[in-house]
Amino acid sequence: MTVAEAVRQRISTRAFLPTPITRGDLADLLATAQRSPSGGNLQPWKVIAVAGEEKDKIIAMAQRVLAADPMGGIPGDRPVYPDLKAIDPIYDARRRRVGEMMYDKIGIPKEDRAGRMMWFANNYRFFGAPIGLFLIIDKRMGHGQWAHMGMYMQTIALLAEERGWGTCMQECWARLRVELHDHFGLDENHMLYAGMALGVPDPNEPVNDLYAERAPLGEVVEFRGF
Numbered sequence: 001m002t003v004a005e006a007v008r009q010r011i012s013t014r015a016f017l018p019t020p021i022t023r024g025d026l027a028d029l030l031a032t033a034q035r036s037p038s039g040g041n042l043q044p045w046k047v048i049a050v051a052g053e054e055k056d057k058i059i060a061m062a063q064r065v066l067a068a069d070p071m072g073g074i075p076g077d078r079p080v081y082p083d084l085k086a087i088d089p090i091y092d093a094r095r096r097r098v099g100e101m102m103y104d105k106i107g108i109p110k111e112d113r114a115g116r117m118m119w120f121a122n123n124y125r126f127f128g129a130p131i132g133l134f135l136i137i138d139k140r141m142g143h144g145q146w147a148h149m150g151m152y153m154q155t156i157a158l159l160a161e162e163r164g165w166g167t168c169m170q171e172c173w174a175r176l177r178v179e180l181h182d183h184f185g186l187d188e189n190h191m192l193y194a195g196m197a198l199g200v201p202d203p204n205e206p207v208n209d210l211y212a213e214r215a216p217l218g219e220v221v222e223f224r225g226f
Contacts (some may be wrong), residue, residue, distance in 0.1 A: 011212070012104075013166030014122070015205030016129040016197065021051075021165070026131060026198075027161050036134045036155040037148065044145040045152045046136040048184055055132050058183065063122035065179055070117070075178050076191075080171045105206045123172045129199035133171065136186065137193045147173040149193055156196065166201035166208075168193060 004049065026049060050058060065072075074080055077152070084092035100110070108115045111198045126132045133156070139151055173195035180192050205206050 001162050003107045003119060006210045010157055010161050011166070011208065011210065013129075013197070013199075013201045014127045014168055014207045014210075016127055016166065016199035016201040018128070018130065019200040020130050021199060023051075024161075028038075029163065032159055036152040037142055038151075039148055042117075042141075042145060042148070044141050044189070045139055045149050048136060050132045050134070050135040051130055055126065055130075056131065058162065058180070059125050059184065061179060062176055065113050065176055066121065066124065071083050074174045078174070080174055088118065094110065094213075094215075098210075101212065102207065105210050107206075120172075123170055124196075126170075126177075126197040127168060128155065128202075129168075129197035131198040133196040133198055134140065134180065134184070135193045136184075136190050138189050139191050140189060146193070153194070156198075160198060163202065165198060170196055170198040170208045 018216070030047065030049075037046075081095070086097060103110070103116060103119075106119065108119055110116075122128075135149060135153060137146065157169070160167045172196040173192060176185060177192045181190075184192075186192075
């Protein structure tokens with residue numbers, strides 16, 4: 001597989017087979033991911049990988065928290081999304097479009113709000129993936145280091161594609177940022193950035209046929225001096 005092929009075929013996988021991934025295979029992927037770009041070689045990322053009973057404990061904790069406060073927001077001053085409508089309507093339109101594409105794939109109409117909420121709750125079960133990754137960053141890092149964390153996550157995703165695995169970036173876990181901070185025993189300077197589901201994609205689930213649209217090149221790129 002070429003890098004270009006991995007980039008083109010990567011999707012947010014939202015249905016996984018129960019096929020296990022060994023600690024050794026995961027460690028090999030993460031060791032390779034250490035070569036991800038890092039300004040100043042700070043390597044600002046930390047990872048907590050969970051599987052088996054530890055993953056089940058986190059899923060149970062998520063169910064308890066969400067049952068008590070299903071509409072709760074993201075704690076702190078680092079929301080997953082800004083006020084998209086206040087920036088440029090195109091961003092909100094893109095987000096809404098991919099959401100509608102996903103729910104069309106799984107056959108949940110717009111008026112079935114309860115059904116959509118039930119589906120969204122699959123995020124907090126890692127969509128059935130055997131492995132959950134939690135990305136941790138030092139809160140004292142700047143915007144540049146947050147960008148480097150994103151590069152690291154993309155590197156993991158592309159390495160997973162090479163191995164026939166799938167991933168789903170899950171910033172939704174920031175909803176449980178406080179609870180996970182306590183669960184993992186993080187110090188006061190560290191916080192959860194995002195989660196990631198990792199495993200073998202289920203090819204028979206329609207949601208895994210979702211291939212999100214991307215803006216045409218002319219909308220995002222300017223060529224000057226060519």
